[in-house]
Amino acid sequence: MRHRRLVEILVGIFVVAGVLALAHLSIGLARREVVRGQGYTVKAVAGVEIGRVARIALTDYQGEVLMSIDGSVKLQADSIASIRTRGLIGEKLIAISPGGDDELLVDGGAIVETEPAVDLEQMISKFVFGKKD
Numbered sequence: 775m776r777h778r779r780l781v782e783i784l785v786g787i788f789v790v791a792g793v794l795a796l797a798h799l800s801i802g803l804a805r806r807e808v809v810r811g812q813g814y815t816v817k818a819v820a821g822v823e824i825g826r827v828a829r830i831a832l833t834d835y836q837g838e839v840l841m842s843i844d845g846s847v848k849l850q851a852d853s854i855a856s857i858r859t860r861g862l863i864g865e866k867l868i869a870i871s872p873g874g875d876d877e878l879l880v881d882g883g884a885i886v887e888t889e890p891a892v893d894l895e896q897m898i899s900k901f902v903f904g905k906k907d
Contacts, residue, residue: 827868839868849885851877856889866891 825843832838843849852873860867870885879885 824870841868849879850875851879851883852887853879853885854887854889855885857891859892859894 824847825841827839828842829840830837831840839855849870850873852875854871854873856869856871858867858869859865873887
């Protein structure tokens, strides 16, 4: 009986702490909205959606991604495509790092330089178990 009461008290403390943390975050976000009126605006250039993945296929034992890119976006021929994750466990996306070449990709062109996806599970395993390659 005494053990059950202790568990109930601990659960109650945990719930109250969670509600207080949520209230703190809500007040903090509301304050940021008020403060924004006193700041200034800037534009972000990176991280903008410029297209969609149209098709993914396996060609000669290699993954091939066909992308439909917005016509107003011009990509250099030496751009680099890499698979990234939005957030820690978010959806996969293709990040394109612009190159410095004067030649632009044309319809039907190919991004030759690619980077593989980062395997989060493998990284955590190496960190936890101390494996080194």
